[in-house]
Amino acid sequence: MGTQQPAERQLPSRRIADDLRRAIETGELAPGARLPSERDLAGRYGTARNTAREAIRLLADGGLVIAEHGRGVFVRRESPLIRLGNDRYSHKYRESGLSPFLLECAKQGKTGRFEVLSIEQIEPPAEVARHLRLSMSERSVLVRENVFFADADPVHRVTTYIPWEIAEDTGLVNPEVGHPYGIHGIFEERGHVMTRLRESVSARMPKADEARYLQLPPGVPVLDVMHISIDQHGEPYELTRFVMRADLTGLLYDTPIE
């Protein structure tokens, strides 16, 4: 009839995926809705089940849907992100007595909590030593490994490196940091006031152990943030690596141009 030339022969798996994607984008399949089962789709489109399965995989890879074993495949709900802002370290929140993460959670109506996985004294990786400007003779750091939760969800895996010279004889070696303002209160008592922060941000797919710790569904990347605290003398005194699940958390920077 018209000038329209179908020409574009679609792969069956792409066709099914596109149809589903359209249904999701138009709202026909609302967030949380269940998709037709793989067997159902295969029947409707006259394909093998594996082909319908491949279609769903295409959507799951993009994070659009999430499969739950024995239950079905569901359109993913968007959770509002918890945004960690550079503001979280601001001295004006000092009196709140909350550590930066708990502060951000509270601001955003979530209940924050953290679990200490381990606390060790080790020789730091070369990269950490370089950023903390540790000389060969001072290569000893306290490492605290935490998982941060927002409500029930684990959202960050957090590794903090503190030069041993600063950490020794403080509460930092104990799991319970009973200090208002969290560990930063302790740093201040030791004479290090945070006056700058330097954070480098990357994104990538999680490693196997990160996926476990963070209970990450497939198709969700992580933000990988290396945070360095700089004191009033321009000296770095603490380095923290955040691995954050990107479907629940983000970052926010509000800074002057110098």
Place this chain on the structure above:
Amino acid sequence: MGTQQPAERQLPSRRIADDLRRAIETGELAPGARLPSERDLAGRYGTARNTAREAIRLLADGGLVIAEHGRGVFVRRESPLIRLGNDRYSHKYRESGLSPFLLECAKQGKTGRFEVLSIEQIEPPAEVARHLRLSMSERSVLVRENVFFADADPVHRVTTYIPWEIAEDTGLVNPEVGHPYGIHGIFEERGHVMTRLRESVSARMPKADEARYLQLPPGVPVLDVMHISIDQHGEPYELTRFVMRADLTGLLYDTPIE
């Protein structure tokens, strides 16, 4: 013999994937090396080809390897990231005559370049209007859509929204912004000097069209950055959305604590 109890019955696909992952991590399979073919793996492990294929998919999803049609599957090489720092807007680089992106590329020994995809006058999305504090009567913006390249690779898809009131009668409506310091030089002539920036950062898997523009291999997430420029009066005057491929680029913030 010993106390070792295999007990853990491994799925064949996981076993193949784990073996390959180990070979990659130990360096036995160096970056750039070719993996055994799917048919080869299937033969060695006595599985169907689809099972070997599934194993490779597990690695590709994590971004560890990259399949090339007709050639083979290769261990991904790590490219050093180009880090966009907040520093890139610093006035001290003004004389260089380079726009922020070209500046960062130059700093890192890459050749930067950009292509203009489109320039239009439109009514902005509600979110953009809100962040630019546009009243109902001023809801008109100039939108410039660009792709940034570092050497040969497209690395950022960049969408800039400028209130029409600021953009009209400037070089901004032309594809060639022949102004030193790029578009920010033009903003300064119109009386807007960047004194703060606000950037919110998320990571996610790319949408289909983003994957096309950025020629993204599967398993590579994007950084999604919303940048807002704030002038000397505290007024936002420009909003740019960066969609950055996360395997080649990252961010860097160095800011004072207030």
Place this chain on the structure above:
DNA sequence: GAGTGGTCTAGACCACCTA
């Protein structure tokens, strides 16, 4: 043309969830 990855078929069994 030979070898590679990309896709598909038509079955099968398992693990998990709901009832």
Place this chain on the structure above:
DNA sequence: AGGTGGTCTAGACCACTCC
């Protein structure tokens, strides 16, 4: 028990690359 996703088999044809 019946339905769901998770995995696997043993084939097949196609599209792409290299020689």
